Amino acid sequence: MREAMRKATHARHYAEPPQMVGPDGSRHWITRAANFVVTVTDAAPDAVLERAQNPDEYMLLLPPGTEASIDAGGEHLHANGNSLTIVPPGHSRVSVCKPGKVVRVFSNRAADLAAASVNAATYSDGAPEIAPIVPWPDPARGFRLHHYPLDKIPSPDPSPLKMRVFRSTNLMINIFLPWSQRRDETKLSPHFHDDFEQISLALEGSFVHHLRYPWGANKTNWVDDEHEHYDSPSVLVIPANVLHTSQNVGRGAAWLIDIFGPPRFDFSSRPGFVVNAADYPMPARA
Numbered sequence: 001m002r003e004a005m006r007k008a009t010h011a012r013h014y015a016e017p018p019q020m021v022g023p024d025g026s027r028h029w030i031t032r033a034a035n036f037v038v039t040v041t042d043a044a045p046d047a048v049l050e051r052a053q054n055p056d057e058y059m060l061l062l063p064p065g066t067e068a069s070i071d072a073g074g075e076h077l078h079a080n081g082n083s084l085t086i087v088p089p090g091h092s093r094v095s096v097c098k099p100g101k102v103v104r105v106f107s108n109r110a111a112d113l114a115a116a117s118v119n120a121a122t123y124s125d126g127a128p129e130i131a132p133i134v135p136w137p138d139p140a141r142g143f144r145l146h147h148y149p150l151d152k153i154p155s156p157d158p159s160p161l162k163m164r165v166f167r168s169t170n171l172m173i174n175i176f177l178p179w180s181q182r183r184d185e186t187k188l189s190p191h192f193h194d195d196f197e198q199i200s201l202a203l204e205g206s207f208v209h210h211l212r213y214p215w216g217a218n219k220t221n222w223v224d225d226e227h228e229h230y231d232s233p234s235v236l237v238i239p240a241n242v243l244h245t246s247q248n249v250g251r252g253a254a255w256l257i258d259i260f261g262p263p264r265f266d267f268s269s270r271p272g273f274v275v276n277a278a279d280y281p282m283p284a285r286a
Helices: 111-116
Strands: 009-012 027-032 036-043 048-054 058-062 067-072 075-079 083-087 090-098 100-107 146-149 165-167 172-175 198-204 206-212 226-230 234-238 243-249 255-260
Touching: 009 027, 009 226, 027 111, 027 234, 036 111, 036 198, 036 255, 048 100, 058 067, 058 172, 067 083, 075 083, 090 100, 100 198, 198 206, 226 234
Parallel strands: none
Antiparallel strands: 009 234, 027 036, 036 100, 048 090, 058 083, 058 100, 067 075, 067 090, 083 146, 165 172, 172 255, 198 234, 198 255, 206 226, 206 243
16 A cells, blocks of 8 residues: 555535636536546526537436436437436536536546636646546447436445446446435445545535545655545545545435546446446456
8 A cells, every 4th residue: 555645635515615606606616536527516597507519428417306408419308306417528518407406527638627626736746646547438329318317226236335336438426325324333444546536425414534544654744544524515535545434424314426537447347236337338358
C-alpha cells in the first residue's frame, strides 16, 4: 500500500454555496475526481440542462420526484424520477418537467466542468497515480439513449449492501438500494484502491465516512484518520490508496451512490452482477 498523493475532497452541498447559478435560478454543485466529474443540480421549474457537443457518454440520474425529457442522438425520451439514463456523445438537452435534484456524471473530457469544480486545484498535477480512462467497446446497440427505470430493477447482490451496478464505455455507477436499517458496525468493509478513485454521493440520509491514510517514511507527510459526518446531498472523493468504509447513521432511509471511471473489471467479471452488461460489452482482454 503506497502513500496517497492527495487528500480526500469533502463537499457538503447542504452547507456550501454552489459552483454555478443559472439564469433560471438552478444551482449546480460540481466536484471532480481525476477521471470524472459529478454535478448535482437543484433544478428550477422548466430548467434546461444542455451540452452543445459533449465528447463522450455521460450518465443522468433522476432521484424520485424529479422528471425530465431528454433529447440526444436523434431520440426523445421522457424520464420519470428514480431512473438512470446513459446519454450518447454529441448534443444533448435535458428539460426538467418536475423540479428537483438532477445528477450528471461526466468523464474528465468535459473540460469546462472539470475546470469549474470546487476542487479543481486538487488535480492541477494531472493525478499521475490514477490509471486513465481507456474507452471500453462501443455499446451493443450503438451510441443512443440507454434508459433504466430503477424501481423495476432489483439488486443482484446477495449481500446486505444491495448494490446495483451499471456501466458505460467510460464510467461505472453503483446505485445502492436505499437502506432502512443501520449498517452493522461489526461488519464494515475497509478497503483501498490501487490506481483509481471513488466518489460516494449521498442523496438521502446521514453517513459517517471513515478514511485512513497510509504512513510513508516521511512522518511530516502523515495525515490523521478522518471520521467525517455527512448529511445529504454531499460528495466525498476518495483518493487512491486511502483505506475507507462508510456507514449510515441516524434515523430514516439512507441512499448512497458510488461512482468510478473507467468501469471496474472486478465488478464486471462477476457473472450477472452488472445490470446492463448486455448493453455494454467488456474488452476482449478481460
